[in-house]
Amino acid sequence: MKNLKYLLFLLITAGVCASCESFLDKQPTGDLTLDDVFSNRVYAQGFLSNIYHRLPYESNVCDMWNEHRFNGNPFAAGSDEMEIAFGGSYTHFLNSGAWNSSNIYDCNIWEQSYIAIRECNLFLERLQEIPTSQVEKNSWEGEVYFLRAYFHFMLMRTHGPIVLLDHSLKTDENFTRFKRSPIQECAQFISDDCDRAINLLSGYPKRAHNDLGRITLMAPLALKSRVWLYAASPLWNGNPDYEIFLNVDDEQLVPSGSPDKLIWKKAADAALECITVAEANGHGLYYSSSNDPYDNYFNIWQEYYNKEWLFWKHEGEYRHIDQCSDPISFPSSASIYNPTQDLVDAYEMADGTTPILGYSDEDRLQPIINPASGYSEDHFVDDAERALDPSGKYYPTGIWSMYANREPRFYASINFCLQEWKESTLEFYYRGKDGRGSAGSDYCKTGYLMRKLVDESYRSAKREVFRPKIFVYFRMAEIYLNYAEALFESQGDIPLVRHYINLVRERSGLPNLPSGLTTEELREKIHHERRIELAFESHRWFDVRRWKKPEYMGKSISGMNIMDGKTKSDPKYYIRTKIEDRVFEKQHYLFPIPQNEINKNIQNLVQNPWW
Numbered sequence: 001m002k003n004l005k006y007l008l009f010l011l012i013t014a015g016v017c018a019s020c021e022s023f024l025d026k027q028p029t030g031d032l033t034l035d036d037v038f039s040n041r042v043y044a045q046g047f048l049s050n051i052y053h054r055l056p057y058e059s060n061v062c063d064m065w066n067e068h069r070f071n072g073n074p075f076a077a078g079s080d081e082m083e084i085a086f087g088g089s090y091t092h093f094l095n096s097g098a099w100n101s102s103n104i105y106d107c108n109i110w111e112q113s114y115i116a117i118r119e120c121n122l123f124l125e126r127l128q129e130i131p132t133s134q135v136e137k138n139s140w141e142g143e144v145y146f147l148r149a150y151f152h153f154m155l156m157r158t159h160g161p162i163v164l165l166d167h168s169l170k171t172d173e174n175f176t177r178f179k180r181s182p183i184q185e186c187a188q189f190i191s192d193d194c195d196r197a198i199n200l201l202s203g204y205p206k207r208a209h210n211d212l213g214r215i216t217l218m219a220p221l222a223l224k225s226r227v228w229l230y231a232a233s234p235l236w237n238g239n240p241d242y243e244i245f246l247n248v249d250d251e252q253l254v255p256s257g258s259p260d261k262l263i264w265k266k267a268a269d270a271a272l273e274c275i276t277v278a279e280a281n282g283h284g285l286y287y288s289s290s291n292d293p294y295d296n297y298f299n300i301w302q303e304y305y306n307k308e309w310l311f312w313k314h315e316g317e318y319r320h321i322d323q324c325s326d327p328i329s330f331p332s333s334a335s336i337y338n339p340t341q342d343l344v345d346a347y348e349m350a351d352g353t354t355p356i357l358g359y360s361d362e363d364r365l366q367p368i369i370n371p372a373s374g375y376s377e378d379h380f381v382d383d384a385e386r387a388l389d390p391s392g393k394y395y396p397t398g399i400w401s402m403y404a405n406r407e408p409r410f411y412a413s414i415n416f417c418l419q420e421w422k423e424s425t426l427e428f429y430y431r432g433k434d435g436r437g438s439a440g441s442d443y444c445k446t447g448y449l450m451r452k453l454v455d456e457s458y459r460s461a462k463r464e465v466f467r468p469k470i471f472v473y474f475r476m477a478e479i480y481l482n483y484a485e486a487l488f489e490s491q492g493d494i495p496l497v498r499h500y501i502n503l504v505r506e507r508s509g510l511p512n513l514p515s516g517l518t519t520e521e522l523r524e525k526i527h528h529e530r531r532i533e534l535a536f537e538s539h540r541w542f543d544v545r546r547w548k549k550p551e552y553m554g555k556s557i558s559g560m561n562i563m564d565g566k567t568k569s570d571p572k573y574y575i576r577t578k579i580e581d582r583v584f585e586k587q588h589y590l591f592p593i594p595q596n597e598i599n600k601n602i603q604n605l606v607q608n609p610w611w
Helices: 034-038 041-053 091-096 103-107 109-129 134-159 183-200 218-232 240-244 261-280 293-301 341-346 408-413 476-491 495-507 519-533 540-546 595-600
Strands: 082-084 309-316 337-339 356-359 367-369 414-416 448-450 469-475 557-559 577-580
Touching (some): 041 134, 091 103, 103 109, 109 134, 134 183, 218 309, 218 469, 261 476, 341 414, 341 557, 476 495, 519 540
Antiparallel strands (some): 082 337, 309 469, 414 448, 557 577
């Protein structure tokens, strides 16, 4: 795209939210017409690159969307994974219950997705005009079918049943005729576009080095797996709460009867198809050269273009995630991405036992400790206890016992007080160099910072050169977990279910799932594995909703007592403390459609229930 003049579209977002002004005929000084764009291969390629550019910056979990692109991800901090220290984050609206159909425009997935969908449709309609080879046209067509599917999926996962658009809307169309399609039709539409992309990209299981980041055959296979997993889940498959969710003509938008196991079978088949093709083309779980369980997990995001990646976005010199995850004692860092105590408690012990069985109080400040786990939170670790980590890479002597002898993914994901990070000892207690007493407004509020996804080679304290950032949308571990869940829900506790869960656990040094689990216990283990393995990757928000588990949404979150603790040996810092109460009501399963979009098509565009 560099140095190209290509047409930048600020077009109507969809038939349901269109203005009357035609941008198609507009030709400001220096701009190109559509005829100019599609009669020139370089310009057309720039147009395609601009659609890629509209993919969300999901490594940014605190900022809002802006006018021209997806510039944020409210989902990690809108779930029980994280708290955002930055007061201007839209996640504070989500967590306080203050979001509504009028202020949702500040997090406008609806508009930005339909802008991208329109560009996809324009490209598909004028593809044959581009002066290039048929081979390249086929590749581009497959890429755009995937992109159209992905932007429809982004709408579906937040808003539920949506308006499906398979063509670019003309200014003389009757925009008010468009209405939402039932949820299973939405899933089928996305799946069909994925199949088109799969067929066209069959010759592109990989890309040359200079094309890395462009869609390959793996992307539509992975998306097809995810969309059917969502469609099969309790939120969309036999949800009695949505019996009232009707279109303007009383069409049922979400089935409210008995769950359909055939949809779970579709999800399982789609995941297996992805696994089969991906493994045949060299994809699989990433293992580091050291085969250390920590490295096997942490380095998934450090060793670029490894075999686990299926689709990703180049984010360029986008260092926001690193600056927001480093301690405030580092120059230009803000300590904004703060994991919760809830997530910390969820990680298993090194031997796979569960450390905390529940809580004896409503605010979850009094944990019920599993005596068989060896877990404790009442002392600082001495040299003898430190010997449980003979490699010396997981944690140092002197940490609080809460953080000792946990599973490797914990150390690869969470930074905690007195842990070592980038040649610095982290001090989150009040008078520590990274604590509240040393900060302005953007201080660590929970006593934890995110380590996973952060570039360890970028050290803001030394102002070293920053590596271009990449966010991975799809990877093999997710597909294995998709397959295990779909198989379990469609066929029960069969060996393949445990096989794929255990593959993911084994990579990170954990034992196999225990035998003798009840159906509900195994379901909880499957859900737990997704929570840990996929933390901070934009899954948790959607998983707990599609499973219909409000107990993970409407609750308080906690952390350490950051307002106390004068020295590193002061135990008062390690008292569990409530950070905030969070609100969840039944309308919060879905994002509302922005009210200004409803107003433009008030005859046919129905709002989500209870908004």
